[in-house]
Amino acid sequence: xxxxxxxxxxxxxxxxxxxxxxxxxxxxxxxxxxxxxxxxxxxxxxxxxxxxxxxxxxxxxxxxxxxxxxxxxxxxxxxxxxxxxxxxxxxxxxxxxxxxxxxxxxxxxxxxxxxxxxxxxxxxxxxxxxxxxxxxxxxxxxxxxxxxxxxxxxxxxxxxxxxxxxxxxxxxxxxxxxxxxxxxxxxxxxxxxxxxxxxxxxxxxxxxxxxxxxxxxxxxxxxxxxxxxxxxxxxxxxxxxxxxxxxxxxxxxxxxxxxxxxxxxxxxxxxxxxxxxxxxxxxxxxxxxxxxxxxxxxxxxxxxxxxxxxxxxxxxxxxxxxxxxxxxxxxxxxxxxxxxxxxxxxxxxxxxxxxxxxxxxxxxxxxxxxxxxxxxxxxxxxxxxxxx
Numbered sequence: 001x002x003x004x005x006x007x008x009x010x011x012x013x014x015x016x017x018x019x020x021x022x023x024x025x026x027x028x029x030x031x032x033x034x035x036x037x038x039x040x041x042x043x044x045x046x047x048x049x050x051x052x053x054x055x056x057x058x059x060x061x062x063x064x065x066x067x068x069x070x071x072x073x074x075x076x077x078x079x080x081x082x083x084x085x086x087x088x089x090x091x092x093x094x095x096x097x098x099x100x101x102x103x104x105x106x107x108x109x110x111x112x113x114x115x116x117x118x119x120x121x122x123x124x125x126x127x128x129x130x131x132x133x134x135x136x137x138x139x140x141x142x143x144x145x146x147x148x149x150x151x152x153x154x155x156x157x158x159x160x161x162x163x164x165x166x167x168x169x170x171x172x173x174x175x176x177x178x179x180x181x182x183x184x185x186x187x188x189x190x191x192x193x194x195x196x197x198x199x200x201x202x203x204x205x206x207x208x209x210x211x212x213x214x215x216x217x218x219x220x221x222x223x224x225x226x227x228x229x230x231x232x233x234x235x236x237x238x239x240x241x242x243x244x245x246x247x248x249x250x251x252x253x254x255x256x257x258x259x260x261x262x263x264x265x266x267x268x269x270x271x272x273x274x275x276x277x278x279x280x281x282x283x284x285x286x287x288x289x290x291x292x293x294x295x296x297x298x299x300x301x302x303x304x305x306x307x308x309x310x311x312x313x314x315x316x317x318x319x320x321x322x323x324x325x326x327x328x329x330x331x332x333x334x335x336x337x338x339x340x341x342x343x344x345x346x347x348x349x350x351x352x353x354x355x356x357x358x359x360x361x362x363x364x365x366x367x368x369x370x371x372x373x374x375x376x377x378x379x380x381x382x383x384x385x386x387x388x
Contacts, residue, residue: 034067035156036076036141039108046132047165049115049122051172058115065102065109066141066156073144075099076109080121083134083162093125099144122167129169136160174379175202176209177268181222181254183215183261188303188311195228200266203379209268212280212375214301214311216261221254224268224275234273247273263301265328280334282313284371286324288363289317296327299373313373316388323360326373326383336381337361351382 040062047058066074076099079092097111113121127133139158180189180197190196200211215222223235224247235252236242242255247268257264259279268275283296291297299313323343326336337358338344345362346352351374352361361383363369368388375381 031069032066032154032156033069034106036066036139036158037064038137038139038158038161039063040110041161041163043161043163045163047118047163049119049166049168051168051170054114054116054119054168054173056115057112059118060110060112061097061137061139062108062110063097063139063158065100065107067102067106068143068154068156072102073099074102074141075144076139076141078111078113078121078137079140080125080135080137082126083136085136088136088138088160091125093121095121097139116173118165119167119170122165123170127165127167129167132164132166134162134164136162170380171199171201171377174377175205175207176200177270178225178228179213179222179266180225181215181220183217183220183222186216187214188305194225194230194233200268201378207269207271209270210266210378212263212265212282214263215257216301218260219256220261221256223252223254224270226270234270244277245274247275265334280328281330282373282375283327284315284317284324285327286360287322288319288324296330299371309372309374311376313375314370316368316370318368319363319366319385321363321366323362325360326354336383346383346385348385348387351380351384353380353382355381 038061040060049058061078063076068074076097078095078097079088081088081091081093085091095113095117097109100107100109122135125135138160141156143154176199178194178197178199180192180194182191184193184197185191187198189198198213200209200213202209223233225233232249233252234247234249236244236255237246237248237252239253242253255277257277257279263280263282264277265280266275266277281296281298283298285291285296286293289297297315297317299315302309302312302314304310328334328336334356336354336356337360339353339355339358341359343360343362345364348364354361363385370386370388372384372386374383
């Protein structure tokens with residue numbers, strides 16, 4: 001019996017030792033033995049990004065592995081800020097470079113970003129389209145999924161590398177038509193000026209265009225052009241009245257909507273020379289809104305060029321944590337909601353992408369919001385809820 005008890009004690013001690021070893025293996029104690037370092041691109045490199053080559057490779061970063069003193073899976077991020085930033089940690093915009101199993105002998109990794117990917121980071125970091133600016137980047141590595149106390153977190157940061165870049169306007173990734181007309185000057189543009197006219201976009205770059213245009217005159221008139229000149233302008237095949245269906249290049253007539261001032265939804269098939277135009281009332285409706293599902297609340301077109309919401313539809317509103325939709329026609333024939341078509345909760349302050357005839361949108365928390373509806377680009381209709 002005594003032998004059995006001793007054996008059990010020894011066995012228990014052995015198992016405890018194995019568990020301790022196992023725990024050590026799962027959560028080893030480490031330190032930054034060797035930091036990651038960037039070998040490419042070289043400091044001072046200049047990048048000029050263009051929408052027409054958005055899918056081309058633009059930026060290849062090469063970096064060495066970090067050594068935490070033990071074999072580990074390490075996740076890396078590229079961090080970019082404007083050179084004027086005083087706080088890299090707080091201001092950095094990040095891009096996931098991937099996770100790698102790092103041995104103690106060290107290795108080198110690389111990741112290539114397309115012009116579209118780099119452009120997105122630069123714009124989110126405060127860059128402006130068509131403006132050259134100075135930026136800096138670094139690579140940061142940390143153990144993948146390891147539970148580490150905040151006071152003892154393992155993280156490796158490379159040195160900072162300065163570069164310059166000129167981002168592009170994301171709208172320019174999509175083919176567009178210009179809509180010059182008599183309403184331009186009253187609608188934040190210029191009268192009959194293709195170079196200063198509203199635009200409608202082709203989400204699939206397939207010659208089929210759509211968009212919303214605010215025409216703030218009682219008797220608007222307009223045509224379409226495919227550039228900022230009148231070289232290839234098209235108008236209606238007939239006048240007094242227009243067909244509101246058929247376009248023609250030679251001797252095209254001014255298109256004259258009959259519903260007066262307001263927002264119009266326009267579609268064009270440039271190849272087939274067809275188009276449509278319909279008045280739209282831009283509003284929100286639903287249990288989240290003050291009037292519930294019984295009556296819509298109409299948004300206002302922002303005409304202040306100094307506003308960050310210039311040419312968007314906005315309103316300040318007290319909302320409940322409930323559902324709503326964007327309603328574009330009082331008969332419910334046209335609405336806008338979630339891209340999935342299902343009921344989804346929006347992310348406050350984010351540009352939540354929406355689509356025609358989408359699903360119910362849910363306010364994340366009751367409160368006062370500025371609703372910002374951006375209908376400028378058919379490829380990126382979106383709605384923001386900005387807490388007031």
